[in-house]
Amino acid sequence: DTGVSQDPRHKITKRGQNVTFRCDPISEHNRLYWYRQTLGQGPEFLTYFQNEAQLEKSRLLSDRFSAERPKGSFSTLEIQRTEQGDSAMYLCASSSSGGDTQYFGPGTRLTVL
Amino acid sequence: GQNIDQPTEMTATEGAIVQINCTYQTSGFNGLFWYQQHAGEAPTFLSYNVLDGLEEKGRFSSFLSRSKGYSYLLLKELQMKDSASYLCAVRGRFSGGYNKLIFGAGTRLAVHP
Numbered sequence: 001d002t003g004v005s006q007d008p009r010h011k012i013t014k015r016g017q018n019v020t021f022r023c024d025p026i027s028e029h030n031r032l033y034w035y036r037q038t039l040g041q042g043p044e045f046l047t048y049f050q051n052e053a054q055l056e057k058s059r060l061l062s063d064r065f066s067a068e069r070p071k072g073s074f075s076t077l078e079i080q081r082t083e084q085g086d087s088a089m090y091l092c093a094s095s096s097s098g099g100d101t102q103y104f105g106p107g108t109r110l111t112v113l
Numbered sequence: 114g115q116n117i118d119q120p121t122e123m124t125a126t127e128g129a130i131v132q133i134n135c136t137y138q139t140s141g142f143n144g145l146f147w148y149q150q151h152a153g154e155a156p157t158f159l160s161y162n163v164l165d166g167l168e169e170k171g172r173f174s175s176f177l178s179r180s181k182g183y184s185y186l187l188l189k190e191l192q193m194k195d196s197a198s199y200l201c202a203v204r205g206r207f208s209g210g211y212n213k214l215i216f217g218a219g220t221r222l223a224v225h226p
Contacts, residue, residue, distance in 0.1 A: 031212075033213065033214075040218065040219075041218050041219070042117075042200050042202070042216030042217050042218050042219050043156065043200075043214075043216050044216070045213040045214065045215070048212075048213055056213065091155060091156070095212070100144060100161055100163075100204075101146070101158050101161060102146075102158075102214060103158065104148075104155040104156045104157070105155055106154065106155045107154075107155050109153075
């Protein structure tokens with residue numbers, strides 16, 4: 001299977017801890033997106049990379065959040081000093097340059113106790 | 114700003130036809146997407162419209178009217194496995210001109226025998 005993969009699939013942490021999630025996009029895709037989804041809502045855009053460049057960040061992405069894509073392949077999303085309000089599904093998607101469709105990974109479900 | 118509206122819930126009978134509507138307000142429209150999302154899983158791409166008219170793909174069809182800011186997803190010959198949330202998402206030339214998606218809250222469809 002060569003779809004988008006994410007790790008871990010589930011993460012339970014205590015408030016105040018730091019967490020890091022990884023996304024591996026479809027191999028030939030140079031665009032990578034992070035979204036956050038809470039129960040009963042659609043995904044909300046967080047940030048976007050084209051190759052290794054982070055080209056857009058949502059205002060939802062507070063200074064506790066940071067994302068990287070150092071070699072233009074996989075990406076990491078780190079949340080520092082987690083809060084209960086950070087509990088959500090974190091989705092990664094990728095698309096090809098000039099492609100129209102974003103393909104989503106299975107997501108990482110974060111629970112902050 | 115951007116605003117996407119779709120009904121929260123719908124029910125239908127196995128074998129029937131259901132139409133899920135989506136209205137949107139956005140600047141710089143550049144495409145509308147429909148995704149299917151089963152509970153606890155990632156969104157799966159269903160269809161894409163950028164020009165007015167109907168796009169048919171098997172049991173699923175999607176319609177777009179750009180002048181009315183309106184789209185619908187038509188599901189025919191409903192099966193129990195079609196019970197899921199259906200997400201309408203709009204792509205626009207938002208700040209920076211990059212192709213993030215803005216999602217509606219989703220329509221939860223329940224198919225009954």
